[in-house]
Amino acid sequence: MAKQVQFGGEYLLVRTIAESERLEMQYKAWQANIGYLLHPVIKQHDNMRIADVGTGTGIWLCDLADALPNTCQLEGFDISDAMFPSKDALPGNIVFHHQNLLLPFSDEHLGKYDVVNVRVMVVALSSHEWEPAVRNLMTLLKPGGYLQWVDCAAHECVIKGVPVGKEAINAQRAIDLFRKTVTSLGKAPNIALLRGIFQKSGLVSCEEKIYTLENPETRENVNTAVVVGIQHILTAAFKMHKLDEIRSIDQIMDLKEAASQDLRNLSCYYCYDVHVVVGRKV
Template sequence: MDYPTVECGRDVPAVSNEQGRNYTKASDEYALMRDCDANSRLTAQHYLWKNLLGYLVHPDIPMHGDDLKVADVATGNGIWLQDLAEDIPLSAELHGFDISLDQVGPRPWLQANIHMHTWDIFEEPPSQFRGFFDIVHVRLITFVVRNNDPRPVLKNLTKLLKPGGYLQWDEVDAIGCSIKTVPGVKAENLDALFAQLNRRDT
C-alpha cells in the first residue's frame, strides 16, 4: 500500500529561544520542548522505560505474522518504532503518529518499513487507518488528556485497531509516586511538581 510520504524533520517552524533553549513554535498545545535536549530526553526515557518493563511489546501480545501492522501514537522522535523495527521482520508495517513530526529525524535515518504521519489524537483517525492495526502503542500521554477524561483519546485509539487487535498504553502512576530526599535537603520544586500532578489526577 502506498502512503503519503512525510519529510520528517523538514520545514520546522520558527525557532524561539527561552531560558537559553531553542524550541520550535508548533501550533499545538504540547507543553514540553521540541529541541535537541528534548530528543535526548525522549531517547533516554525510552530505554529507561524498556529496561523497567523488560519489553517493548507486552509478552502476551502476539507478534507473529508476515503482515503485522503496528502503530505508535504520540511517537515523539520515533524511538519506540525504531527499536521495535530491529526485532521484527521487514515485512511488518510500522506507523508513527504525532501532532508534530518536528522531532523525527530525516527519512533516510528511518528503517524502510517505518512510515510517519501527522495526526492529532483528539481528532478522528485518518480513514485509511481505521481498523488497520494489529497493535496500537501509546506511552506517557496523560498530561495531554483534556478535562481529566481519557475516553475521547481511548475511543480514537481503538478505532485504529483491527477486530481482536491490542492496545498497549504505558503510563506512570503519578499518584502512587513518592519523593525520597536526603534528610535535611529541601526539594521544594519536586514537592510542588508532584502536588500539581496529584491535584490533576483527582
Template sequence: MSATITITSPTSILENGHSVDDKIPKETVVSLPPTASGWKGTSFGAKDPYALMRDCNANSRLTAQHYLWKELLGFLVHPDIDTRATDLRVADVATGNGIWLHDFARGKPSSIDLHGFDISLDQVGPKPWLPANTHMHIWNIFENVPDEFVGYFDIVHVRLITVVVKNNDPRPILANLKKLLKPGGYLQWDEVDTIGCSIKTVPGTSAENLDTLFSQLKGRDTWKYELTRIMDENGYTGSTLYTYEYGLGTARFWSDLYVSTWKEFAENALKTPEVSRQLEHNAMLETLNGASIMVPTLVWVTKKIDDSTN
C-alpha cells in the same frame, strides 16, 4: 473480565512534553519543512500545545527515557501480545522522536508495517533515512481517524499522554485508539503513577527542593483508578494493569530524567528563569547528596472486542 495487578493511586507527570492545567501555552501552528528531506506528507491536524522543547537536548531525553523504560519493563511490547507474525501492522501514537518504532523494528522482517503518529514530527529524523516500512503522520489524537487507518492495526502503542486527557475522561482517546485497531487487535498504554511516587534519601539528606521541583510536574488524574473498567465498558476486553518499580540502584538515572523533563518545562512553560534556575541548583545539590525521585510505571494491556466471533 478485567484484572488489575498491583494498582496504586495514580496521577500525572510530564514525560512526553505536554503541560498541565492552565500552564498549557497558546496553540501555535506547526510549519512542515519545505525541503526534500523534511516531513511534508500526511497531516491530520497540526496544532502543537507542547510545553517542553524539541531541540537536541529534548531528543536526547526522549531517547534516554526510552531505554530506561525498556530496561525496567524488560519489553517493548508486553508478553501478553503476540508479535511473531511477519505481516504485523503496528502504530505508535504520540511517537515523539520515533525511538520506540526504531527499536521495535530491530530484528523484525521488512514485511511488517510500522506507523508513527504525533501532533508534530519535528523530532523525527529525515524521511529518506527511515526504513521503507516505517511511515510517520501528523495527527491530533482528538481528530477523526483517517479512513485508511480505520481497523488497520494489529497493535497500537501509546506512552505518556496523561495530560492530554481532557476533563479527567480518557474515553474520547480510547474511542479513537479503538478505531485504529482491527477487531481483536491489542492496545498497550504506558503511563506513570505520581501519587504512588516518593522522594527517597540516604539518612540525613534533605530533599525539600527536589520535592518542590517534582511537585510542579504533577496533576490529578483519577481516571487511572478506573481505566481497566473504563476500557472493558468501552469496546475492549481483558484489560489488565501491570505496575513496575525501579530500585535504588538505578534511581539516580531516573531522577535525573525527571529533573531534565522539569527543566524543559520550566524553560518553556513556567517562564520564571531565575527562580527555576535556583530551584534546579538546590535540587541537584540534594541529588548529589543522595536524594532521588521514585515513580512507579504503569502498563495497561487490553484487546479490542472482536464482534465477528459472536
C-alpha cells in the same frame, strides 16, 4: 543548540532537541525496568501492522523495527513532526504521519492495525481526554487487535534513599511545584483508572502491569529525566503565563540545579510507577 521552543495547543512540554534527548533517556530507563516492547499476551507474526500514537522521536518504533521482521509495517503518528527522526536514518518499513489522536483518523487507517501503542501522554492529555482518546484509538484496530498504553503517574513521584536525619528539600520542592502545576492545569490524571477506561470502552481481556522504577542501574537516568522534565514543563507553563510562583527562566534553572545537587549529594533517587495496560478489540 536547541531548536526554538514550539507549542502544540495546550501541550505542557517543550519540543526541543534537549527534550528529544530527555525522552530517549527516559525511554531507555523505562525499558530496562519493563523488559519488553510488546506485552507478552500480544501474539507476534511476520505481517503485523503497528501504530505508535504520540510517537515523539519514534524511538519505540525504531527498537521494534530491530526486533520484528522487516515485513511488518510500522507507523508513527504525532500532532507535531518537530521530533520525528530524519527519513535517511529510518528503516524502510517505518513511516510517520501528522495526526491529533483526539480527532478522527482518515479512512485508510481505520480497522487496519494489529497493535496500537501509546506511551507517555501523562502531561499531554487532560484528565477528561483519556476516555475519548481510548475510544478514538480503538477505531484503528482490526478485530482481535490490541491497544497497549504505557504511562506513568509522574506527579506521584517520590524521593527514596534519603539518609536518615537528612532532607532532600530542593528535590522535594521541585516535585511539589511540578505536581501543583500539572494539577492546576488538569494534566494529572489518575493512571490507575486507565484499565477501567479500557473496559468501559469495550476492550476485553484487559490487563495491567505496574513497574516501580527501582532498578539501581537506571536511577541516575531517571533522576536526570525527572529534573529535566520538570524544567521543561515549568518552562512551558511559565511561557503560557500559568506559573505564579516563578518569575523568570533563571529561577527554573536554579530550582533544577538545586534539586540535582540534592540527588547527587544525598545519593537519593526519584521513583515512580510505570503502568502497562493492554486490551483487545472484539
